[in-house]
Amino acid sequence: MTDPLAVRPAIRVSAGAQEKPVIFPRRKPRINGRSIAILVFLAMAAAFYCIPLYVLVVTSFKTMEQIRQGAIFALPTEWTWEPWNFAWNEACSGITCEGLKIGFWNSVKILIPSLVASISLSAVTGYALALWNVKWAGTFLFVLFMAAFVPFQIIMFPLIQLTVHLGIYGSLWAVAFIHTVMTMPIVTLIFRNYYKDIPDELIKAAMIDSGSFWRIFGEIILPMSANILIVVLIMQITHIWNDYLIGVTFGGPGGQPMTVNLANLVTVSTGTVSYNANMAAALLTAIPPLVIYFVLGKFFVQGISAGAIKG
Amino acid sequence: MPTVSFEHINKSYGHMAVLDGLNLQVEDSDFLVLLGPSGCGKTTLLNLLAGLVDVTSGRIMIGDRDVTELDPKDRGLAMVFQSYALYPTKTVRGNLRFGLAARKLDSAEIERRIAWASNLLQLDPLLNRKPAHLSGGQRQRVAIGRALVKHADVLLFDEPLSNLDAKLRTEMRLEIKKLHDELKPTIVYVTHDQIEAMTMATKIAVMNGGEIQQFGSPDEVYERPRNLFVAGFIGSPQMNLNAGVFSRSTGRPIAALSSGIQVDLSGYAFDRTPQDGEEIIVGFRPEHFSPPNGTVSEPAATFDLKVKIIERTGSDTILSLAYEDRLLAVRTEPDRASALHPGDAVSVAYPKNKLNVFAAGSGLRL
Numbered sequence: 001m002t003d004p005l006a007v008r009p010a011i012r013v014s015a016g017a018q019e020k021p022v023i024f025p026r027r028k029p030r031i032n033g034r035s036i037a038i039l040v041f042l043a044m045a046a047a048f049y050c051i052p053l054y055v056l057v058v059t060s061f062k063t064m065e066q067i068r069q070g071a072i073f074a075l076p077t078e079w080t081w082e083p084w085n086f087a088w089n090e091a092c093s094g095i096t097c098e099g100l101k102i103g104f105w106n107s108v109k110i111l112i113p114s115l116v117a118s119i120s121l122s123a124v125t126g127y128a129l130a131l132w133n134v135k136w137a138g139t140f141l142f143v144l145f146m147a148a149f150v151p152f153q154i155i156m157f158p159l160i161q162l163t164v165h166l167g168i169y170g171s172l173w174a175v176a177f178i179h180t181v182m183t184m185p186i187v188t189l190i191f192r193n194y195y196k197d198i199p200d201e202l203i204k205a206a207m208i209d210s211g212s213f214w215r216i217f218g219e220i221i222l223p224m225s226a227n228i229l230i231v232v233l234i235m236q237i238t239h240i241w242n243d244y245l246i247g248v249t250f251g252g253p254g255g256q257p258m259t260v261n262l263a264n265l266v267t268v269s270t271g272t273v274s275y276n277a278n279m280a281a282a283l284l285t286a287i288p289p290l291v292i293y294f295v296l297g298k299f300f301v302q303g304i305s306a307g308a309i310k311g
Numbered sequence: 312m313p314t315v316s317f318e319h320i321n322k323s324y325g326h327m328a329v330l331d332g333l334n335l336q337v338e339d340s341d342f343l344v345l346l347g348p349s350g351c352g353k354t355t356l357l358n359l360l361a362g363l364v365d366v367t368s369g370r371i372m373i374g375d376r377d378v379t380e381l382d383p384k385d386r387g388l389a390m391v392f393q394s395y396a397l398y399p400t401k402t403v404r405g406n407l408r409f410g411l412a413a414r415k416l417d418s419a420e421i422e423r424r425i426a427w428a429s430n431l432l433q434l435d436p437l438l439n440r441k442p443a444h445l446s447g448g449q450r451q452r453v454a455i456g457r458a459l460v461k462h463a464d465v466l467l468f469d470e471p472l473s474n475l476d477a478k479l480r481t482e483m484r485l486e487i488k489k490l491h492d493e494l495k496p497t498i499v500y501v502t503h504d505q506i507e508a509m510t511m512a513t514k515i516a517v518m519n520g521g522e523i524q525q526f527g528s529p530d531e532v533y534e535r536p537r538n539l540f541v542a543g544f545i546g547s548p549q550m551n552l553n554a555g556v557f558s559r560s561t562g563r564p565i566a567a568l569s570s571g572i573q574v575d576l577s578g579y580a581f582d583r584t585p586q587d588g589e590e591i592i593v594g595f596r597p598e599h600f601s602p603p604n605g606t607v608s609e610p611a612a613t614f615d616l617k618v619k620i621i622e623r624t625g626s627d628t629i630l631s632l633a634y635e636d637r638l639l640a641v642r643t644e645p646d647r648a649s650a651l652h653p654g655d656a657v658s659v660a661y662p663k664n665k666l667n668v669f670a671a672g673s674g675l676r677l
Contacts, residue, residue: 204390
């Protein structure tokens with residue numbers, strides 16, 4: 001008979017159980033002081049995030065009359081989509097009253113070119129730095145590393161002058177351009193580290209087979225990059241979508257992304273404050289990154305656990 | 312198929328010279344094995360030939376083409392790697408095709424070559440699988456196929472069998488040898504496994520410390536090792552190397568071993584006759600000894616020793632005899648050793664014509 005103590009010495013077995021050949025007794029869930037403390041802490045942490053979110057959601061569906069009565073935790077007496085419609089189509093931001101949809105489409109127009117440009121340029125640069133003999137690669141990497149940690153605020157003014165000279169200041173293109181430039185160092189480093197882990201002999205084989213920089217990238221390396229592409233995609237989408245400072249600095253009146261649009265809509269409105277519309281607007285702005293997380297989140301975890309981000 | 316020659320090759324990383332003025336000539340359709348311990352420069356030499364690493368100075372010729380400055384893809388060679396290095400996102404067919412498509416062959420020719428290689432290596436059932444779904448042996452066959460479809464003049468192998476288990480390794484060894492016999496490419500093959508070297512090579516270059524210690528046919532390298540390193544490196548169990556002093560005092564050349572045993576060197580074809588009193592090292596191959604308590608026709612020496620360890624491998628039995636403070640390895644047939652036990656005294660004789668003598672100072676063959 002197998003002695004259960006020898007197999008799982010951490011488990012205390014009663015005298016009755018010891019007589020039966022139970023090899024892996026299941027651990028009974030026990031509630032003690034420690035686990036209660038953990039549960040309380042977790043519940044508080046969850047409440048800390050969930051209560052404001054709850055208020056945000058319910059308020060966005062309330063009428064202004066109900067809001068004026070107070071009781072912010074109450075459910076809407078009458079569920080209405082009107083605040084959402086107002087926020088999307090009619091809310092005033094500055095002198096224009098066309099709602100958040102202007103900002104939404106601006107953000108999309110900023111997001112797509114900056115995503116394409118930053119990811120494609122960084123992937124190719126990272127590939128070259130990791131797998132090809134590049135002159136001064138070490139120095140270049142060091143500069144990239146330093147650049148990745150330069151705070152944006154420090155170089156804001158020179159960048160404004162640069163975009164003015166390029167003739168794009170105050171447009172969506174300026175915002176997209178600055179996003180591309182500012183995120184490239186870190187994204188390049190991420191790609192470079194990922195590609196550095198590709199086995200040496202694989203690259204040697206490709207060099208003998210083809211030797212073409214672009215062919216090896218397109219046919220061998222890029223198909224192996226799915227994980228890291230997802231990681232970088234999520235990082236970039238949330239980062240660019242949630243940005244406020246670059247948008248407000250470089251966008252000008254015609255190139256405001258959704259976040260800037262939202263801020264104007266909430267702060268600049270005159271007369272009564274439409275809390276319900278403001279809440280709806282905030283939710284509308286937050287939804288796109290959330291959708292991305294839910295759709296791609298599974299791959300994000302896979303990408304990170306595949307050794308994607310390290311070093 | 313072309314010759315390959317290395318002329319005065321130097322390769323250093325920073326101040327560390329890996330190869331120093333190396334010369335080597337591989338003949339047409341030779342199967343050259345670069346053999347040596349880790350870090351001896353054999354893989355560096357192969358990478359230099361492939362163009363994956365640049366030479367510091369010197370010239371590499373394939374046929375009458377100077378390829379020293381050429382890119383790997385333009386050198387007309389193909390390579391098989393230890394890790395197989397198959398492209399993980401491509402199917403077997405895609406792996407075979409990649410190198411051909413890069414050479415802009417038309418698709419009919421590509422298909423013809425893939426069919427040829429898959430027939431030769433029995434890859435047909437695997438063509439649409441990804442490398443992740445292949446066993447080690449199958450991956451290695453695909454890797455060889457990927458090299459063969461290119462119809463390269465020179466095939467390079469970098470320890471291709473190291474990752475396989477023993478049985479598969481023996482099979483693949485035979486397959487590679489068969490391929491060489493059929494297709495007659497010039498092959499340069501790197502390994503640290505002397506069995507692979509002895510069985511497959513037409514020429515072996517034994518390397519150590521960035522230098523070629525000996526270059527010759529497997530038999531030459533085995534029968535007449537040029538120095539102590541080669542003598543000790545080739546052969547398993549290792550050659551017994553015993554120190555002694557050369558003497559002519561009795562009229563005929565002898566080696567007086569430190570143990571007092573005298574080895575008769577008359578009839579030994581000296582490359583250079585040693586001085587009287589010169590320190591020499593005499594090498595005895597374990598397999599050339601007489602059976603225990605048996606004789607040979609022209610004994611050079613007879614050892615009366617005690618058995619210390621008996622290792623039975625099935626096909627052979629290795630006796631380790633206590634000799635001074637070391638062991639003397641003797642290989643014998645199992646039947647002749649079946650009655651022996653550790654502690655028994657045995658007498659083994661060594662024939663004159665199988666002696667190897669080296670200078671103790673330089674380590675060179677005498």
